[in-house]
Amino acid sequence: MRDEVLGRLRLGELTVSRAGRLGDLLSAVMGHMWRVQTGDLLGRLDLVDQAVRGIEEIADRCGLPLARWHLLRVRAAQAVLEGRFLVARSVIGASRVNCHHAGMAHDIVFFLAPDDKTAAATRRRGPGQAFESVTCRFIEPDSAIAEWDMYFEEPSAEVPQPIEQLLGWSWPEWVTAPLNDGVEVFALPQRLTHALANASSTELEELAVRWTTRLRSEDGDEMTDDDLLAVLQGVARLAANAVRTGGGLYSWSF
Numbered sequence: 001m002r003d004e005v006l007g008r009l010r011l012g013e014l015t016v017s018r019a020g021r022l023g024d025l026l027s028a029v030m031g032h033m034w035r036v037q038t039g040d041l042l043g044r045l046d047l048v049d050q051a052v053r054g055i056e057e058i059a060d061r062c063g064l065p066l067a068r069w070h071l072l073r074v075r076a077a078q079a080v081l082e083g084r085f086l087v088a089r090s091v092i093g094a095s096r097v098n099c100h101h102a103g104m105a106h107d108i109v110f111f112l113a114p115d116d117k118t119a120a121a122t123r124r125r126g127p128g129q130a131f132e133s134v135t136c137r138f139i140e141p142d143s144a145i146a147e148w149d150m151y152f153e154e155p156s157a158e159v160p161q162p163i164e165q166l167l168g169w170s171w172p173e174w175v176t177a178p179l180n181d182g183v184e185v186f187a188l189p190q191r192l193t194h195a196l197a198n199a200s201s202t203e204l205e206e207l208a209v210r211w212t213t214r215l216r217s218e219d220g221d222e223m224t225d226d227d228l229l230a231v232l233q234g235v236a237r238l239a240a241n242a243v244r245t246g247g248g249l250y251s252w253s254f
Contacts, residue, residue: 009038009047015177016054025058029067030177032058036074037173076167108141108253110134110235112242116187119250120176123185126252132241134234138224141251144211145172145188148232151207152195159214166214175250188239188249196232196239196249204232 012034019028032051039047052074059067109126111133113119127133146169150160160166172186199207208229215223235249242249 005038005041008034009042012038012051025061026067027177029055029058029070030174033070033074073167076164108136108139108251110136110141110188110231110238110249110251112238112245112247113250114245114247116175116248119185119187119248119252122250122252123176123183126254132238134231134238136224136226136228136231138222139215139226141184141186141253142171145186145192145251146170147211147214148196148207149189149192151210152192152199152203155203157206157210159210159217172251183252183254186251186253188251190248193239193242193249196236197243199236204236205229208232 012031015031015034016028017031019025019031032054035051035054036048039045039051052071055067055071055074059071111119111122111127111131113122113127113131122128122131143166147160147166150166150169170189172188175185175187211232212228215228239249241247
């Protein structure tokens with residue numbers, strides 16, 4: 001496990017270095033995000049602080065909404081870990097506004113692929129008809145995946161309270177670094193894939209109600225009008241196929 005974490009740290013540092021030379025600022029942000037994640041896993045707060053400062057410098061310099069959103073998300077997670085919940089709530093509010101400005105996650109496709117490399121290759125054009133998939137609109141796939149994972153690890157019909165608990169949860173990882181186009185490809189955790197594959201209809205219904213309640217409280221009239229239970233049921237079928245075939249479950253979003 002430690003070797004994998006150190007490998008991701010080296011990848012993050014290499015990405016930051018090369019992206020800086022090429023002037024690809026958003027890829028540099030992704031590299032810093034990997035450094036934040038590995039710093040947390042290694043207990044290296046100094047590394048986390050360095051990475052956050054790197055993201056902050058890029059966000060201030062380039063003015064890209066997506067870079068700013070990542071910075072706010074990291075700051076909120078830090079505040080949660082430090083027990084500064086009022087600060088975290090304020091930052092979360094700012095990140096939601098920034099997220100709408102960034103125009104993120106208007107179209108989401110959950111899909112089945114044999115491996116990360118195949119999933120990463122869908123980044124430019126989307127999964128398309130070659131992949132078994134479920135589509136939806138106007139949700140944040142990473143927060144949805146995190147909430148689903150939290151539900152199966154700590155079952156509860158109640159929306160996480162305070163909501164900062166969700167922000168501090170383990171969020172999904174990219175299979176390919178996002179570029180400055182708003183496209184993201186995430187891998188669902190294996191434990192979540194297995195949980196969804198084995199979920200009962202009652203569990204999916206309870207999770208759908210909880211998920212809907214959270215989105216309505218956050219988005220109000222701008223909430224997606226998709227049938228979220230149908231989305232979950234479709235993703236659960238994909239998960240069952242992933243477990244049966246040995247493939248993986250992914251999300252593509254723009």
